[in-house]
Amino acid sequence: ALCDTMAASDGVGGENRLKMADAxxxxxxxxxxxxxxxPADGDSTVKKTPEFIATMTGWINEQxxxxxxxxxxxxxxxxxxxxxxxxxxxxxxxxxxxxxPSSNPxxxxxxxxxxxxxxxxxxxxxxxxxxxxxxxxxxxxxxxLVRRVQNAQKNA
Numbered sequence: 631a632l633c634d635t636m637a638a639s640d641g642v643g644g645e646n647r648l649k650m651a652d653a654x655x656x657x658x659x660x661x662x663x664x665x666x667x668x669p670a671d672g673d674s675t676v677k678k679t680p681e682f683i684a685t686m687t688g689w690i691n692e693q694x695x696x697x698x699x700x701x702x703x704x705x706x707x708x709x710x711x712x713x714x715x716x717x718x719x720x721x722x723x724x725x726x727x728x729x730x731p732s733s734n735p736x737x738x739x740x741x742x743x744x745x746x747x748x749x750x751x752x753x754x755x756x757x758x759x760x761x762x763x764x765x766x767x768x769x770x771x772x773x774x775l776v777r778r779v780q781n782a783q784k785n786a
Contacts, residue, residue, distance in 0.1 A: 631724075632723070633725040633760055633768065634726065634727065636738070636741065637710075644706045645706075647703070648703065649662075651706075667687040668683065674729050674756050675755055686762075715741055715745045718748075720779070720782075721775060721782055722745045723772065723775040724738050724750050725771055727759075727763065751767070751771045
């Protein structure tokens with residue numbers, strides 16, 4: 631299952647991740663990524679709720695600034711995996727929120743089309759955190775994937 635992700639590296643344009651990593655280490659704070667917990671124009675109605683904001687704020691505050699910096703650098707440095715989708719032969723699921731700024735359906739649907747037999751789920755009124763914003767929809771899609779895997783095993 632590929633949820634809210636993509637095969638491309640950040641490459642040029644992802645330098646903001648490095649700035650967030652440096653700032654987290656320099657200030658020994660998680661504040662440089664706290665904006666992920668704050669809604670912006672174009673975000674889903676779920677992301678704008680006090681419950682979502684409280685949950686994300688809590689999760690961010692639980693992080694270690696050094697670990698947070700490592701994750702930002704790791705994500706920035708991920709390799710280009712553009713040729714990988716065509717190599718996937720297992721039952722697959724690609725999940726995308728229509729409001730995701732980086733991995734929305736215009737990015738994810740073509741990715742899913744490159745994976746033989748992949749199921750594509752486009753979630754309306756959903757941003758980058760599909761499993762948090764619409765957990766029931768993502769859970770149903772994952773259960774469907776499990777059933778497809780079980781059927782593939784039976785038929786193998």
